Amino acid sequence: MILMQAILLLHLTGAAVLMDVKYTRIPNGLIVTGLLCGLANQIFTFGLAGLILYLSGIMLPVLLLGMFYYFRMIGAGDIKLLSAVGGFLGPCGCFYLIIYTILFGGVISALCILRRKNLVTRLVYFKTYFSTYVMTKKWQPYLNLEEKNSYFYFSIPVFLSTVCYLGGVY
Secondary structure (H helix, E strand, C coil), X not given: CHHHHHHHHHHHHHHHHXXXXXXXXCCHHHHHHHHHHHHHHHHXXXXXXXXXXXXXXXXXXXXXXXXXXXXXXXXXXXXXXXXXXXXXXXXXXXXXXXXHHHHHHHHHHHHHHHHHCCHHHHHHHHHHHHHHHHHHCCXXXXXXXXXXXXXXXXXXXXXXXXXXHHCCCC
């Protein structure tokens, strides 16, 4: 069953990266398929106790990253993708997946900033965004879709973290 889990997770996260890069979104059909496969995997592996592992695994990304979605610092598809993977891994594996995803995301973001040479622009944008929110108490989406130099495919760090998990790195 571990081999089947690995194959399904690699296909799920790999397809999510391809869709994210091509269409800047992760289709709900892919997420639902991942969620159903994760549920079947947990129940087949652990019986009824697998349902508890599954539910806690899919809820953890929502609880930990929901605030970032609220401010549009992360997309809904990214959280749903993490939830689908969390359904396979359970809460403990999902927690480590999120940590590694954030680490990979930070490294990739730093490389993007170096390549794009827009560190000052990004820092000024963040400072302005945060100051505006503190002063007005009005929520505005963080992501500026018109500025392509600010876009980041978070599905890529999810994929890399999944590969590390399956490879026994954590």
